[in-house]
Amino acid sequence: MQSNDGPAIDETSSSSSSSSSSSSSSFSSFSSSSVTVTITKLTTNKRKSMLTVNGYEFHFKDYNKAKTIKFLRCASRNCGILLHKSFSDEFVRFSGKMTDHSHLPNTAALGIRTLREKLRQRAEHERLPLQEIAEQEVRAGLLTGHNLLHNRRKLMPPLPQSCDFNIPDEYRKDYLNRDRLLLHDSYDPQFQLHESVYKRPEGRTLVWSSDVQLKLLFDSEKLYMDGTFCTAPPNFNQVYIIQVIHHETFKLYLFH
Structure with missing residues (x-):
């Protein structure tokens, strides 16, 4: 200000x-x-x-x-x-x-x-x-790794005990707190899509990406996608990411 x-x-x-x-x-x-x-x-x-x-x-x-x-x-x-x-x-x-x-x-x-x-x-x-x-x-x-993890956790909200939790505002917008970062939350009414074009999946679906990342994603000629089950956070089954090549380096541009 x-x-x-x-x-x-x-x-x-x-x-x-x-x-x-x-x-x-x-x-x-x-x-x-x-x-x-x-x-x-x-x-x-x-x-x-x-x-x-x-x-x-x-x-x-x-x-x-x-x-x-x-x-x-x-x-x-x-x-x-x-x-x-x-x-x-x-x-x-x-x-x-x-x-x-x-x-x-x-x-x-x-x-x-x-x-x-x-x-x-x-x-x-x-x-x-x-x-x-x-x-x-x-x-x-x-x-030590333990001390680093302890210091990181002091700055972060506690891990949710179920998939039904509120997402803090700092995880909904970019680091300048201006533009959107959370693209979709299947539990949030403001993100609800019309059922005629979208069938809501079981469980909770969360999607993050900034508008700048989306533009690079849509402009890219090649996409690299990967999903993992073993490193998914508690109460979730899978983490899925979409990457593009930017300045000759793989960049994460959508986190699901």
């Missing part, structure tokens, strides 16, 4: 600055009107400052004419998100009406940068052999 409480700012264009890198991470949260963001301070390979905002990397772009506000742009070249922040790293507002990124945040890259910065700091201040420092940090960062 966009806050309208920020100061009037003269925006100017400029070439963007610098490269990606290693990171130090100090976290702070700020709120401006209805916008709340979490800012993480990073350090690039060239030891210049860089920020992530709500998990998205931002690079410095320019100052306003009065040199009181910094303009930052999303590190992804194909994303047009810009924001304004103060010199004390307080979020001021987003620039323009667009506040949703065109991509997901790269949390893995942030973790790698954090690990690199820890290694750099320890190498500069400790006398231990470098290999031992690296092994200690890597071991500390690794999780």
